[in-house]
Amino acid sequence: MADPTTAPDRADCVTDIDGLAALITSCRTCPRLVAWREKVAREKRAAFRDQEYWGRPVPGFGPSDASILIVGLAPAAHGANRTGRMFTGDRSGDVLFAAMHAVGLASQPHAVSAGDGLRLIDARVTSPVHCAPPDNKPTPAERHACAPFLTRELELLASTLEVAVVLGGFGWQALFGVLSQAGWQVPRPRPRFGHGAVVELVHPDGRTLTVLGCFHVSQQNTFTGRLTPAMLEDVLTHARRLAGLTSESS
Template sequence: MDHADPPSAARARTLAEVDALVAGCFACPRLVAWREDVARTRRAAFRDEEYWGRPVPSFGDESARVVVVGLAPAAHGGNRTGRMFTGDRSGDVLFAALHRTGFASQPTATARDDGMVLTGARLVAPVHCAPPDNKPTPAERHTCAPYLGRELELLAPTVRVAVVLGGFGWQALLSTLTEQGWLVPRPRPRFGHGARVDLVHADGRTLTVLGCFHVSQQNTFTGRLTPAMLDDVLMAAREVAGLGAPPGPPPALAPRSGPART
C-alpha cells in the first residue's frame, strides 16, 4: 500500500481499508520529513524503541456510536507507538477518562499490543501525521480530509455523537460534515468547552457534536480541563448516543471541580 493518496479513501469499502491507506500515505512532504526525522532521532527516554514513524490510523470500535475527534498524533506518542493517543500524557488523560466512562477496557494505553479495546467509541483525527510543534497547516488538514470523510461515511449506520477535542478538530469536522450534506448553520457554530450542536443530514440522519477542550498538557496541567470536565462530556455523549450507563459497577468518576470554563 506504498504511496497511497487521500483521494483513494473514497474507494475504501471498510474502515480497515481506510486504515491501510492512511498508514501508507506520503501526501504531505513537510509531515513526511518531520515524522521520519523524529523516528530516526528519537527521544532519549525511547532511544531503544523502534518508532512507527508513519501516519497513524484511527482506532476503536468499527460500529462506534461515538467518535472522538482529536488533532494529530504526538511526535513521541502515536508517531512512536503507531496507535492514536497511545504512549503520551494526553493519551493518559483521555484513556483514563474513557475507562471511567465505560468506553475503554483499561485505563492506560502504552502500545499497540497492550490489549486495549474500545467499545462504542472510535478515535479519529483530521490529520494523521505528527506535525512540527503540534500545528498542522490548513493545507495539510485539507489534504488529509478525505480519510476523515470516508470514515464518517462508513460509520454512518451507527455513529450518533462526535466529541471534538479542541478548536482545530472542531473546524475540520464541521468542514467535512458540510461537504457531506449535513446542514451546518451559518455562521458556523463556535467551538467551546461544553458547546453542543445538533445537526441533521439532508437524508434525515442526526448527529450531535459536543465540544471539549483538548487533552493537551497545556490544558490539563493548568486545570483548564479537569478530569471531571472530561468525564462530563463523555457521559453526555453516552446519553445522547443511547448507550446508557457504563456496564458493570458504577465507574469511579473524577470528583467535580466547579463549572466548566469556555
C-alpha cells in the same frame, strides 16, 4: 503499485475501516509531514531510544460500529508517532483513556503501546490529520490534503454514529468543514467552539449527529486545570446518554 502520494484521492473507494487504515498508513502526500515524522522516528527521544518508532501516518482506532467518535488534532511526535496508535504513549492519552475507562468507553485506563490490550467500547478515536506535524501545527494545505480520510471514516460509520466529541478548536473547525462538504446541514455562521458546546445536525437523508465540544487533553490544558478529569468525564457521560448508552459496559 498505487502512488502513496495520492492516497487521500482513493479514500472514497475504500469499503471498510480496515481498508481505510491501510490506505492512511501508506500515505506520503505531504512532504513536510513525511520528512518530520520520519526524522523524529530516526532520532527518537532519549527516553525511548531503545524502541522502534512507528514513524508513519496513524489511523483511527476502535470498533467499526462505534456510536461515539472522538476527534483530536494529530498524532504526537513521541506518542502515537512512536506507538502507532492514537493518543497512545503520551500524557494526553493518559488523561483521555482514564476518563474513557471511568465512564465505560474503554477496557482499561492506560495506553502504553498498540499491543497493550486496550479495547474501546462503543467509541472510536480519530483525528483530522494523521501525521505528526512540527510544533503540533499542520498547515492549511496539509489539513486539506488529509480531509478525505476523515470524510470517508464518517461515511463508513454512518449507520451507527450518533455523537462526535471534538477535542479542541482545531478538530472542531476541521470536523465541521468535512461535515459541510458531506452535505450535513451545518448552521451559518458555523457554530463556535467551546467546552460543553452542543450542536445538533441533520443530514438530508434523515440521519442526525450531535457534536460536543471539549477542551483538548493537551498538557497545556490539563496541567493548568483548564480541563480537569471531571470535566472530561462529564462530556463523555453526556455523549453516552445522547448515544443511548444508558448502562456502562465493561
